[in-house]
Amino acid sequence: MKLMFDLPEAEEKLFLAAADPSEKRMYCLPFNIEGKQFVNDGYMVFTDQFIYKILHQEIVAKYDLANMKDFSTEIHYGSCGFYAKVDGDTTLLCRFVTGRHMPRYTAMIKACELLAERASKEPITNNEPERFCSKCGRPFIANTHYCPFCQDKKEVYRKLWAMTRGMRLMMCFPLFAAIISMVIRFVLPAVQKNAINNFITNPSVDIHDNKTLIHFIVIIAAIVMLDIVHRAVNVIQSRISAVSGNKFTQMLRALLFEKIQTLSMSSIQKKSTGDLMGRINNDVSVVQNFMTGLLPTYFSQLFSFVLALTLLIWLDPAMCLYVFIPLPVAVAAIIGFRKIMNRRNVRAWVLGQRTNHKLQDQLNGVRVIKAYGREDLAVEEFENCTERQAKQDRSNAKLFDTFFPFVGFAVRFGSYLITLFGNLALFGGTMSVGDLNQFTSYSNIIYEPLMQITAIPRNISNFTTSLSKIFEILEEEPEVADIGLPLDIRIEGDVSIRNVTFGYDSYNPVLEGINIEIKQGEMVGVVGHSGCGKTTLINLIMRLYDVTEGEILIDDVNIKDISQNALRSQMGVVLQETHLFSGSIRDNIKYAAPHATNDEVVAAAKLANAHDFILNLPEGYNTMVGEKGFSLSGGERQRIAIARALIHDPRIMILDEATAALDTETEKLIQDAINKVVKNRTTFVIAHRLSTLRNANKLIVLDHGHLAEFGTHKELLDKKGIYYHLVMAQRKAALEKQ
Amino acid sequence: MAQNTITNEEKKKAAAEAADAKQEKKEKASSEEIEKLKKESEEAKKALDEVGQSPDEIEAMFNKRESVDLTPANCRFYRSEGGLISMELTLPEKEVEQFERIVVLRSFPISNPDEYISIREPSTRRRGNGAEIGLIRNMHDFDEATVKLLNEELDRRYFTPELLKIYSLKEKFGYLYCEAETSAGRITFVLNNPYSNFRTLEDRRVLISDIDGNAFMIKDPENFDKASLKKIEIYL
Numbered sequence: 005m006k007l008m009f010d011l012p013e014a015e016e017k018l019f020l021a022a023a024d025p026s027e028k029r030m031y032c033l034p035f036n037i038e039g040k041q042f043v044n045d046g047y048m049v050f051t052d053q054f055i056y057k058i059l060h061q062e063i064v065a066k067y068d069l070a071n072m073k074d075f076s077t078e079i080h081y082g083s084c085g086f087y088a089k090v091d092g093d094t095t096l097l098c099r100f101v102t103g104r105h106m107p108r109y110t111a112m113i114k115a116c117e118l119l120a121e122r123a124s125k126e127p128i129t130n131n132e133p134e135r136f137c138s139k140c141g142r143p144f145i146a147n148t149h150y151c152p153f154c155q156d157k158k159e160v161y162r163k164l165w166a167m168t169r170g171m172r173l174m175m176c177f178p179l180f181a182a183i184i185s186m187v188i189r190f191v192l193p194a195v196q197k198n199a200i201n202n203f204i205t206n207p208s209v210d211i212h213d214n215k216t217l218i219h220f221i222v223i224i225a226a227i228v229m230l231d232i233v234h235r236a237v238n239v240i241q242s243r244i245s246a247v248s249g250n251k252f253t254q255m256l257r258a259l260l261f262e263k264i265q266t267l268s269m270s271s272i273q274k275k276s277t278g279d280l281m282g283r284i285n286n287d288v289s290v291v292q293n294f295m296t297g298l299l300p301t302y303f304s305q306l307f308s309f310v311l312a313l314t315l316l317i318w319l320d321p322a323m324c325l326y327v328f329i330p331l332p333v334a335v336a337a338i339i340g341f342r343k344i345m346n347r348r349n350v351r352a353w354v355l356g357q358r359t360n361h362k363l364q365d366q367l368n369g370v371r372v373i374k375a376y377g378r379e380d381l382a383v384e385e386f387e388n389c390t391e392r393q394a395k396q397d398r399s400n401a402k403l404f405d406t407f408f409p410f411v412g413f414a415v416r417f418g419s420y421l422i423t424l425f426g427n428l429a430l431f432g433g434t435m436s437v438g439d440l441n442q443f444t445s446y447s448n449i450i451y452e453p454l455m456q457i458t459a460i461p462r463n464i465s466n467f468t469t470s471l472s473k474i475f476e477i478l479e480e481e482p483e484v485a486d487i488g489l490p491l492d493i494r495i496e497g498d499v500s501i502r503n504v505t506f507g508y509d510s511y512n513p514v515l516e517g518i519n520i521e522i523k524q525g526e527m528v529g530v531v532g533h534s535g536c537g538k539t540t541l542i543n544l545i546m547r548l549y550d551v552t553e554g555e556i557l558i559d560d561v562n563i564k565d566i567s568q569n570a571l572r573s574q575m576g577v578v579l580q581e582t583h584l585f586s587g588s589i590r591d592n593i594k595y596a597a598p599h600a601t602n603d604e605v606v607a608a609a610k611l612a613n614a615h616d617f618i619l620n621l622p623e624g625y626n627t628m629v630g631e632k633g634f635s636l637s638g639g640e641r642q643r644i645a646i647a648r649a650l651i652h653d654p655r656i657m658i659l660d661e662a663t664a665a666l667d668t669e670t671e672k673l674i675q676d677a678i679n680k681v682v683k684n685r686t687t688f689v690i691a692h693r694l695s696t697l698r699n700a701n702k703l704i705v706l707d708h709g710h711l712a713e714f715g716t717h718k719e720l721l722d723k724k725g726i727y728y729h730l731v732m733a734q735r736k737a738a739l740e741k742q
Numbered sequence: 743m744a745q746n747t748i749t750n751e752e753k754k755k756a757a758a759e760a761a762d763a764k765q766e767k768k769e770k771a772s773s774e775e776i777e778k779l780k781k782e783s784e785e786a787k788k789a790l791d792e793v794g795q796s797p798d799e800i801e802a803m804f805n806k807r808e809s810v811d812l813t814p815a816n817c818r819f820y821r822s823e824g825g826l827i828s829m830e831l832t833l834p835e836k837e838v839e840q841f842e843r844i845v846v847l848r849s850f851p852i853s854n855p856d857e858y859i860s861i862r863e864p865s866t867r868r869r870g871n872g873a874e875i876g877l878i879r880n881m882h883d884f885d886e887a888t889v890k891l892l893n894e895e896l897d898r899r900y901f902t903p904e905l906l907k908i909y910s911l912k913e914k915f916g917y918l919y920c921e922a923e924t925s926a927g928r929i930t931f932v933l934n935n936p937y938s939n940f941r942t943l944e945d946r947r948v949l950i951s952d953i954d955g956n957a958f959m960i961k962d963p964e965n966f967d968k969a970s971l972k973k974i975e976i977y978l
Binding site: 037040041042043076078079080081082083084085089090091092093094095096099101102103104106142143145152347350351354357465466469 | 823924934956
């Protein structure tokens with residue numbers, strides 16, 4: 005994120021005049037709120053000695069960093085504040101809009117601390133992605149870096165074009181087909197005209213003349229043939245566009261999924277599962293639908309519009325006027341009607357959503373409703389919702405049914421004029437019936453695209469947005485990446501964590517300055533309040549994230565130098581929430597080692613205390629589990645997860661709250677399993693129940709991201725610090741329970 | 743059939759016996775556990791006495807302070823040197839406490855802004871959220887100067903400009919882009935989910951929260967000029 009904004013000219017002069025030339029400008033951030041007003045010319049300039057607050061082209065305050073400490077930001081309602089102690093008194097330095105600047109000012113906390121200690125020569129940087137377009141200041145589309153207003157659309161289309169390589173011919177076919185079918189549509193009236201003028205309205209026609217008869221048959225045959233060709237082209241076009249669309253979608257989805265799998269945990273965590281699913285499903289569908297459905301339609305409509313217009317002018321420029329006189333009225337009627345109906349439909353949709361939401365809410369909470377006897381309230385609230393929705397639907401339907409025919413009339417008004425004046429011309433003898441028929445047919449073609457014209461811009465912008473969202477994923481670089489020549493080492497299990505600092509957001513460290521040395525084969529317990537960074541520490545050891553500062557070594561090799569594949573294949577993980585994939589128990593246990601034999605599967609299950617309960621299931625190891633399978637209890641799932649972690653004989657084992665949600669008896673079984681598991685393996689165990697850690701060789705006690713205590717059970721008890729208190733508190737609770 | 747019943751009964755009996763045995767074992771185990779725990783906790787107490795830390799101190803490490811009712815009788819608010827609010831708390835049988843800075847929060851910022859005002863210690867990065875010092879039932883129990891002081895801080899903290907006029911409102915790309923006049927000046931803001939970002943309250947007020955975390959308020963949409971109302975109507 006940008007921490008050095010440019011000052012506007014006037015402010016720049018002001019600042020240069022006020023500041024000493026020896027001062028180095030380190031950061032410059034805007035602020036937006038002062039008193040009860042939004043301001044757009046407020047700036048905080050941080051030099052290596054002072055903070056200048058500039059507002060309305062005046063320096064309103066100058067703070068000496070040497071006298072400041074305890075910098076902090078506070079989130080208020082609707083805004084945020086940046087605070088510090090100036091000469092020992094807490095002062096509100098400035099206020100700003102949360103979403104725009106909170107991460108910047110939070111980064112400033114650390115930056116100012118360094119400045120106050122005179123410890124930084126160079127400005128710190130912040131890698132957080134910007135959420136706002138630097139050009140127009142509008143927010144990017146959620147979870148992307150795409151500004152729909154400023155993004156060069158051509159760039160996106162160019163990428164799409166590059167992607168269609170190998171499918172272009174197939175994808176262009178719908179366009180060719182559309183042109184062919186259009187041409188036929190235009191030829192048809194011309195042929196019809198010939199038939200009408202030469203035969204139907206021609207009194208001198210002699211049907212007994214062979215020549216005339218053949219002529220007539222040829223024309224009729226041509227009309228039929230044209231129709232057949234027209235339909236045949238349509239059939240072929242539909243088939244090909246179905247296939248090409250299908251292929252394209254499949255390719256995009258596969259590419260996206262593959263990319264998501266290679267992305268690192270940190271970038272995936274920033275996007276929700278729903279968002280990713282949306283991109284794979286919806287956005288790809290939008291793109292496909294546009295490319296194979298809407299685009300050929302728009303293309304052929306544009307083509308036919310231009311062609312029909314040319315032909316009309318060529319046929320009879322005067323009559324053309326009648327086509328166009330009512331056009332503005334018709335377009336206005338369509339746009340107006342669409343606008344009104346759109347608003348009303350949205351309203352109905354919102355009310356429908358509300359009803360759905362209420363329904364879901366109340367049905368989910370039906371036990372609570374019954375328990376508190378509030379059935380009447382539930383019924384009343386739901387009826388209110390449905391009533392409002394029904395009312396809106398009714399009124400929408402009435403309006404649509406009443407006014408739609410009028411809109412149709414307005415649109416068709418031109419053709420009435422043509423009929424009127426065409427017939428007048430016909431009676432006057434300046435026009436033939438065939439000409440009139442041809443003219444009317446062409447003018448109908450002109451009116452057709454009008455009904456859709458209002459939806460085009462919206463469809464195009466939806467298409468571009470979806471496309472950009474897809475490309476964004478495809479072009480994202482994984483944050484945790486292997487180095488050029490990663491090492492494939494056989495891990496023994498020594499782990500040392502040196503000076504590690506890490507935060508999911510760089511300005512907000514979750515772990516700070518952690519130093520731990522662990523010998524091979526030790527069982528290490530990780531203890532602390534919730535949110536103190538236990539799981540984060542484990543994530544770092546697994547290298548799901550890269551540390552911000554410091555290093556983590558396994559067998560004296562930095563884990564950044566080890567290939568991710570080698571690293572993870574020698575680690576086993578059991579989490580609190582166990583995810584079992586749909587499939588049999590055997591498949592799930594074999595997940596980490598697909599070539600494992602049944603022997604190994606059974607051995608792992610036995611080690612995890614899972615063998616006995618698995619045999620009690622009706623289909624033994626072949627029992628289906630997962631979403632649609634046999635439902636197992638938490639403890640059973642947990643033991644399968646332990647077996648899964650054990651199957652490839654990991655050197656480092658991680659148990660993250662594996663026993664938290666279980667009853668005491670199951671915990672004992674799992675405890676047993678754990679005791680077997682930890683032999684000869686470096687094991688990290690995060691646990692709330694300290695009894696689980698009774699056998700731990702070392703304990704790590706974390707407190708708000710700092711390493712509070714590190715040592716053996718006995719050492720820590722003797723120390724009488726946090727661990728001691730946690731133990732006492734749990735014993736007290738256990739005693740009270742008894 | 744008969745045989746079946748017998749076997750079933752036998753089964754039941756066996757199961758009951760097994761359960762009894764289990765229970766006994768469990769009881770035995772748990773009583774052993776209790777003994778062990780008791781012993782350990784006594785040891786711990788002894789250890790504690792040796793160190794000489796008072797139980798209160800240890801309590802203070804783990805329990806936050808207890809919140810009290812704040813009245814004009816037991817507390818006094820005044821402007822701090824840094825322009826914020828300081829407080830002096832006088833509790834019976836306790837020393838007078840000075841707070842260099844306190845944080846003022848509303849319990850019901852929307853429905854009852856003047857009642858249940860929570861006075862808290864500021865949050866810090868190390869210690870997490872600040873503890874509640876006390877609760878003011880009704881701000882108007884205090885004198886006018888104090889109310890003014892508190893309100894000044896509260897207005898800052900609950901910065902909710904009123905929307906006065908809407909110049910333009912466009913829905914594009916799934917976002918709602920709005921340009922409006924507010925009591926805090928002209929501003930453009932963006933809503934990411936127009937239909938849930940508007941929240942109509944019982945007293946017709948409408949609260950709007952935008953993508954930046956700004957909050958806006960419409961006192962009564964009916965009092966809007968026609969053009970503004972028409973633009974915003976469909977979201978209400």
